[in-house]
Amino acid sequence: MDMNHALGNAYQRSAQPVPVHTRNIVHLHIDELGDISQWRAILAGGLAGISAALATYPLEVVETRLIAQNCKEPTYRGLMHSLSSMYRNEGLQALYRGFSLTVLGAVPFSVGCYAVYVNLDKLWQERHVRFTSLQNFINGCLAAGVAQTLSFPFETVKKKMQAQSLLLPHCGGVDVHFNGMIDCFRQVIKNKGVMALWSGLTANMVKIVPYFGLLFSCFEMCKQLCLYQNGYIISPLSYKLKPGVDQSLGPYELQEFKRYLRNRKSHKAQSSSIGNRW
Structure with a gap:
């Protein structure tokens, strides 16, 4: 049995650190052998992300409003006041303003992550099952850096759409006034140039790159620990398969x-x- 296939089967059965709704969506895309292709995995992850974003997006809009408002003359006094005030004065659509950009931004983000993932073996000149914790940390940082750079223009426009409101002073403090997503892109490029779409990328990288690096390395370490505890590999520090163990068996x-x-x-x-x- 191929080692990648064996580890994939063992991991699917013994280590599943993903939300329930994500597993349900993944099960719709796996074949009769329990395998899933990379592109189907990206699709399943995207659908799971969209469903999660639908539930949490209003909180992101409120966060942006609280950050962007004038501290000397605050319009909102907290989470519940922000939600009720926006719903009462601007309607439900205000709580989901810019949501389409979350969906659109997920495409270049996923493509960026996938592009890094499929080239990791070439980068390290060895198979991914042999990566160390340091290599996994670097992999996470690289994937986050590439993906965030590709998707950041959508994030920039989304934040401007979240902050803008005709009921707030200076339309919420945004530096351009627009009538929708396309108009916002056009106004930003016209007034400040194309590179303005990446304004704030450095500060975002300082936060997101080490976060994904730690997430990537911790995930791999937990996966190894689960595989070891269930008896599939010889050590939690190595992916070497345990001799005589049928890797197709569930835990x-x-x-x-x-x-x-x-x-x-x-x-x-x-x-x-x-x-x-x-």
Whole structure:
């Protein structure tokens, strides 16, 4: 059995640190063998991300409004006041203003992550199952850096759309006034140039790059620990497969099989002891 396939099967059964709704969406895209292609995985992750964003997006809009408002003459006094005030004065659509940019921005973000992922073997000149914690940290940083750079223009316009409101002083403090997503892109480029779409990228990188690096390395470490605890690999510090272990078995099946072997060995020992007495 191919090592990547074996580790994939073992991981699917023994380490699944993903939300329930993500697993449900992934199950719609796996084949009869339990495998999923990279592009289907990206699609499943995108659908899961959109469903999560639908529930949390109003909180992101409120966060932007609270940051952008004038501290000397605050319009909003907190989370609940912001939500109720925006809903009462601007309607439900204000809480989802710029949401389409979250969906559009997910495309270059996913493509950037995928582009880095498929070239990691070439970068390190070895298979990804042999990566160290440091290599996984660097991989996460690289993936986040490329993906965030590609998707940042959508993030810039989204923040401006979230902050703008005709009911607030100076339209919410945004530096351009617009009538929609396309007009916002056009106004920013016309007034400040194309590079204004990446304004603030450096500050964002300082936050997001190490975050994804730690996330990537911690995820791989937890995955190795789960595989080791379930008996698939010889050490939590290595992906080397444990000899004699059927990697296609689920963790409970593997434990049952080990219990059967122990009982069988114990039964043989008892039978041998009784035979020696006679």
